[in-house]
Amino acid sequence: MRASVRRGVGLEVWLADGHRHEDTARRSSVAWIGGTDRHGIRELPFAWELPVEVDADGFVVQRPPASTSEDPMWQDYPWVAMLDPVELADGCSRNPSPRTRPAARPAALPAAVPDAVPPPALLVHRLDAELRHGRETWWAEVSPLEEYSPRCSCCPLLFGRVSEGLEALAGRPSLLRRQPDLAHATTYLVALDVGTGVCVDVDHLDGDHVGRGFSVELHSVELHSVDGSAG
Secondary structure (H helix, E strand, C coil): CEEEEECCCEEEEECCCCCEEEEECCCCEEEEEEECCEEEEEECCCHHHCCCCECCCCCECCCCCCCCCCCCCCCCHHHHHHHCCHHHCECCCCCCCCCCCCCCCCCCCCCCCCCCCCCECEEEEEEEEEEECCEEEEEEEEEECCCCCCCCCCCCCCCCHHHHHHHHHCCCCCHHHHCCCCCCCCCEEEEEECCCCCEEEEEECCCCCCCCEEECCCCCCCCECCCCCEC
16 A cells, blocks of 8 residues: 655555545544633644654654644554554553652653653664665564553554453453464564654564564655644
């Protein structure tokens, strides 16, 4: 399939059979209550409209803390997670005890402190850097930790024991329930495009689904979006 994503415009997808799908960018709305007689509806900004601090290498120091509008999506959440793969970085504590709970963050952090939210989501075994389709790419061989927190546990970037456990915890059917002898992957190879941060490759390295994953080739990346903001 071939796709085009444009900030503030939306998503277009073309399938091999000629089918075309279009999803227009729309702002999400939330209700707010500020007192006994103060209430209303507020539109949420898109994440790319919020100011962020970047370091000397151009990497985001801290993600915007505010709620944002949902991005256009093709079929399921791996599409959105692929474009913003924060689930490969930040984990989520599961019933933290006083001994394991991270210390509270200070009200004001120095500009040099990165937004490395404890605990990490993955155990990284190996890192490599190389050109992929002419673009600088970082490769990592990783294993999900118990704290791995996918955007949606039914369709994570790294399908396996941890994501299946989250599904079962939520009372939803899991593949393991239907296939009790299933061997989940324990290690995965993931690739990030350095220029955009997009997750461009995922491969299961072991288990019954070895070779499962996806691959993306970025044909064109515009430096600015249609409204002139940096892309």
